[in-house]
Amino acid sequence: MRYITLLLLFITASPLLAQKKTEEVFSEKLNAKRSITVTLPPLYEQNKDKKYPLILVLDGEYLTGPFEGTLAYTTYWDELPEAIIVGVAQNYGNQREDDSRVSEETGLPETTGDKFFQFIGEELVPHLEKTYRISPYKVIAGHDVTATMASFFLYREKSPFTGFIAFSPVMATDMETRLPEMLASSTKPVFFYLCTAEGDSPKLRKAIKSLDEKIKAVSNPNVKYLFEDFITGSHYSLVPYGAPGALYNIFASYRPISPIEYKDKIETLKSGYVDYLKNKYDIIEKDLGVKMVIRLADFKAIEAAIRKNGMYDELRDLAALAKKNYPKKTIGEYYDGMYYEMTGDLKRAKKSYMNGYGLSPIGEYTKDFMIQKGESINQ
Numbered sequence: 001m002r003y004i005t006l007l008l009l010f011i012t013a014s015p016l017l018a019q020k021k022t023e024e025v026f027s028e029k030l031n032a033k034r035s036i037t038v039t040l041p042p043l044y045e046q047n048k049d050k051k052y053p054l055i056l057v058l059d060g061e062y063l064t065g066p067f068e069g070t071l072a073y074t075t076y077w078d079e080l081p082e083a084i085i086v087g088v089a090q091n092y093g094n095q096r097e098d099d100s101r102v103s104e105e106t107g108l109p110e111t112t113g114d115k116f117f118q119f120i121g122e123e124l125v126p127h128l129e130k131t132y133r134i135s136p137y138k139v140i141a142g143h144d145v146t147a148t149m150a151s152f153f154l155y156r157e158k159s160p161f162t163g164f165i166a167f168s169p170v171m172a173t174d175m176e177t178r179l180p181e182m183l184a185s186s187t188k189p190v191f192f193y194l195c196t197a198e199g200d201s202p203k204l205r206k207a208i209k210s211l212d213e214k215i216k217a218v219s220n221p222n223v224k225y226l227f228e229d230f231i232t233g234s235h236y237s238l239v240p241y242g243a244p245g246a247l248y249n250i251f252a253s254y255r256p257i258s259p260i261e262y263k264d265k266i267e268t269l270k271s272g273y274v275d276y277l278k279n280k281y282d283i284i285e286k287d288l289g290v291k292m293v294i295r296l297a298d299f300k301a302i303e304a305a306i307r308k309n310g311m312y313d314e315l316r317d318l319a320a321l322a323k324k325n326y327p328k329k330t331i332g333e334y335y336d337g338m339y340y341e342m343t344g345d346l347k348r349a350k351k352s353y354m355n356g357y358g359l360s361p362i363g364e365y366t367k368d369f370m371i372q373k374g375e376s377i378n379q
Contacts, residue, residue: 018042018068018085025127027119030112034119035089036060038132039068041075041082051135053083053251053288054128056120056161058146059096060087063167066243067141078295080247081254081288083139084132088124090146100145107173109152117152125160136289139163139191139250143239144204145170154182154190162287163191163250167239168200171207180214183223189287191224193246197233204235224252253280253287257301266305273309274317277302294325296363303335307342315339330356330365337373350377 019040024033037060041052057063064087074080090096101113109117120140128134140161142150147169153159155178169175183190192215196208212227226249230241248255257266257280266276277298285291299322306314316339323332337352356370 018072019044025124027115027123029115029119029123034124035092036124037064037087037089039064039085039087040132041084043082044084044133051133051290053081053137053139053290054125054132054134055083055085055139055141056125056128057085057087058090058099058140058142058150060089061091063087063141063143063239066240067247069240070243070247074244074247079255080251081290084128084134086124086128088120096146100149102148102172104173107175107178108155109149113149117149120149121153121156121160137162137287139165141165141167141246142169143167144235148172148175151175151179154179154192162189163193165193165242165246165250166195167242167246168196168204168208168235169194170204171211176207176211176214179211180218183215183225184218184220186220186222189222189224191250191252191287193226193228193242193249195228195230195238195242195245197230197235197238197241199232199234200238201235224249251288253283256295257298262301262305266301267308269305270309271311271314273302273305273311274314274321277318278321294321296331299331303338312339312342315342326362328360329362330359330367330370331362333359334365334370334373337370341377346377350374353377 019042020037022035022037024035026033044052055067057067064085067085071080071083071085075082090099098112099116101111102108103110108114125138138161140150140153140163142148142165144167147166148171150164151166151169153161154164183192194208194212194215196205200208209229215225216227226245228242228245230238233241266273269276277294280298281292281294299318302318306312306318315335319332319335319339322335326332333352333356337349340346340349340352353370353374356365357367361367
């Protein structure tokens with residue numbers, strides 16, 4: 001409860017609030033209008049060229065909030081990427097029941113459930129792609145019966161979704177077998193999150209834990225899977241408990257270099273520090289469909305590893321990468337200067353540092369800082 005309260009306080013106090021609006025989308029499949037809420041990142045209108053991952057939330061009336069709160073907090077610290085959150089309303093009349101109809105014989109959506117499934121994949125997602133700047137990376141989330149409906153998109157050979165969040169799903173016929181089979185055969189990246197809790201329905205909990213065991217037996221490098229079992233949670237509280245873990249799993253590749261990653265994966269390398277950094281951001285682009293500028297903090301982490309291990313030749317590569325990502329900033333000249341300084345070419349070191357005066361500052365690498373570095377060189 002303390003975590004949820006902190007998230008609510010953060011949303012209330014944050015000077016940059018997300019833009020939220022309600023829309024009506026007509027569906028030919030359902031022959032009706034469906035209400036959706038669209039939550040855009042705070043600077044969506046200012047960043048005209050930027051595309052964002054999509055998080056499509058079924059049971060939008062109550063599932064949208066936990067995702068909005070988690071992203072409001074984590075994007076502030078650049079732990080997770082900004083995203084467009086779309087909540088699909090299902091609380092009018094018998095909508096939720098009708099949307100979730102599944103055949104007991106085939107274990108697949110039927111009648112109104114099949115029409116809703118088609119609405120999501122063939123009408124709503126294309127509409128959102130046409131209306132908003134959405135990246136190729138799309139996530140769908142649901143709770144109990146809507147988690148089941150969300151998981152059905154894994155059955156499709158060409159699913160519009162890459163990430164799946166299933167909060168205490170109700171198992172359809174053969175789903176415990178089909179889902180692991182689909183994950184095992186996937187040739188593209190798939191991110192799957194599953195959770196239950198001790199206070200969950202005993203019947204659901206038993207089936208979910210069985211599914212977990214079968215998914216864990218899947219050996220496929222394309223699958224990124226996380227299962228959480230909350231000790232104090234109920235069928236309902238597992239949603240706000242699970243939203244942070246789900247998003248951190250779904251967007252695992254996005255996170256900046258952490259102290260643990262630095263210690264376990266970077267500091268221990270004998271060489272190839274710059275290649276590690278390039279590969280990290282290649283994975284982000286592959287997973288999320290978004291090309292990112294390398295964070296300054298990640299440049300500094302690689303710099304620290306290079307200096308600690310005395311691999312100064314890699315500073316040339318780091319300088320080239322910095323100039324590519326920040327062509328008008330001082331950081332590229334800073335790394336060039338450091339390379340020449342560490343390899344004994346003090347004349348070139350001084351020149352590189354001084355070149356920073358004609359460039360824009362970034363972080364602590366101000367023009368004054370670059371001049372001081374240059375003047376400190378004794379040729």
